[in-house]
Amino acid sequence: MSKVKTLGQFIIEKQNDFPYAKGELSRLLRDIGIAAKIVNREVNKAGLADILGDASDSGETNIQGEIQKKLDVFANEQFIAALSVGGEVCAIASEENEEMIVVDNAQSKNAKYVVAMDPLDGSSNIDVNVSVGTIFSIYRRLSLSGPGNIEDFLQRGTDQVAAGYIIYGSSTMLVYTTGKGVNGFTLDPSIGEFCLSHPNMKTPSSAKTYSINEGNYVHFPDGVKKYIKYCQEEDLASKRPYSSRYIGSAVADVHRNLITGGIYIYPVTAASPNGKLRLLYECNPMSFIIEQAGGKATDGERRIMDLEIKTLHQRTSFFAGSADMVDKACDFMKKYSTAEKVK
Numbered sequence: 405m406s407k408v409k410t411l412g413q414f415i416i417e418k419q420n421d422f423p424y425a426k427g428e429l430s431r432l433l434r435d436i437g438i439a440a441k442i443v444n445r446e447v448n449k450a451g452l453a454d455i456l457g458d459a460s461d462s463g464e465t466n467i468q469g470e471i472q473k474k475l476d477v478f479a480n481e482q483f484i485a486a487l488s489v490g491g492e493v494c495a496i497a498s499e500e501n502e503e504m505i506v507v508d509n510a511q512s513k514n515a516k517y518v519v520a521m522d523p524l525d526g527s528s529n530i531d532v533n534v535s536v537g538t539i540f541s542i543y544r545r546l547s548l549s550g551p552g553n554i555e556d557f558l559q560r561g562t563d564q565v566a567a568g569y570i571i572y573g574s575s576t577m578l579v580y581t582t583g584k585g586v587n588g589f590t591l592d593p594s595i596g597e598f599c600l601s602h603p604n605m606k607t608p609s610s611a612k613t614y615s616i617n618e619g620n621y622v623h624f625p626d627g628v629k630k631y632i633k634y635c636q637e638e639d640l641a642s643k644r645p646y647s648s649r650y651i652g653s654a655v656a657d658v659h660r661n662l663i664t665g666g667i668y669i670y671p672v673t674a675a676s677p678n679g680k681l682r683l684l685y686e687c688n689p690m691s692f693i694i695e696q697a698g699g700k701a702t703d704g705e706r707r708i709m710d711l712e713i714k715t716l717h718q719r720t721s722f723f724a725g726s727a728d729m730v731d732k733a734c735d736f737m738k739k740y741s742t743a744e745k746v747k
């Protein structure tokens with residue numbers, strides 16, 4: 405049996421890639437892994453426990469105006485607790501919380517890092533047993549000491565120290581990067597450990613899958629409409645028509661496309677004139693991973709990780725995946741539309 409390498413062993417082994425590392429980032433990644441295992445346990449039995457459905461009879465909504473699912477709330481609480489107890493994070497930004505969370509216990513208030521996260525993305529799929537995910541982004545704080553502040557989060561994606569996601573699907577995987585490649589770990593429930601299963605992940609430069617909610621077609625920018633028609637044309641040489649695959653859970657769509665190749669597009673629509681996905685804790689972390697795996701991520705025009713972040717919950721349009729496919733889609737945007745500027 406090949407030697408199993410756990411997430412913990414891998415993190416420690418890679419710590420030497422950062423000569424000045426004193427272990428804080430290693431411990432922070434370990435804390436995320438612990439919370440992921442706890443959330444996974446609840447996701448896997450959601451149908452059994454009273455944890456399905458909406459967070460309250462009154463249909464309580466989060467700051468996004470989205471009905472909070474009980475598992476959303478549970479996941480948010482678990483990641484906040486693990487990060488707070490772990491002592492390596494001085495502040496947290498979460499999709500579920502309008503304001504940033506200052507972690508001001510003795511050990512944390514001078515911690516080096518801040519974490520932005522979507523604790524359970526795609527949660528509308530929870531009740532129908534479709535894969536959901538957690539997305540996280542780690543920055544070095546800019547403030548010198550004391551409680552973390554909002555400026556610590558308003559950093560470009562290129563300043564991320566690490567980023568990753570957990571996908572709770574047919575198996576549970578944790579995929580992350582620290583800027584030196586992408587590695588995927590599959591949870592082995594029999595030992596309760598994430599084990600290295602996808603070392604040095606690379607995404608194909610082109611493929612046959614496009615992921616977009618075509619229900620919004622009439623409101624898409626012309627460049628997106630033209631690109632969709634391009635995907636649907638018969639052309640043997642470029643293996644078209646492509647296949648449309650859209651789960652409605654960005655982590656699941658992005659993860660599939662990362663492995664098989666493909667493009668995920670969430671452009672501006674009438675309902676989301678600035679795009680739907682969040683720059684800080686969805687698009688930047690997924691872009692870091694995609695770029696490290698050899699892919700590309702833009703807003704239809706500009707590189708996602710170069711975009712200026714002005715507010716915690718800022719939205720952006722998102723074109724991400726296989727490099728050649730993103731280039732092609734952006735060519736159509738350039739020719740037929742001007743990408744919505746981040747306001």
Ligand code: P6P
Nearest residue numbers: 525526527617652653654655681
């Ligand atoms: P629509 C989930 O709410 C999410 O943020 C992404 O995970 C997903 O890809 C997208 O929204 C789905 O949105 O409008 O197609 O249902």
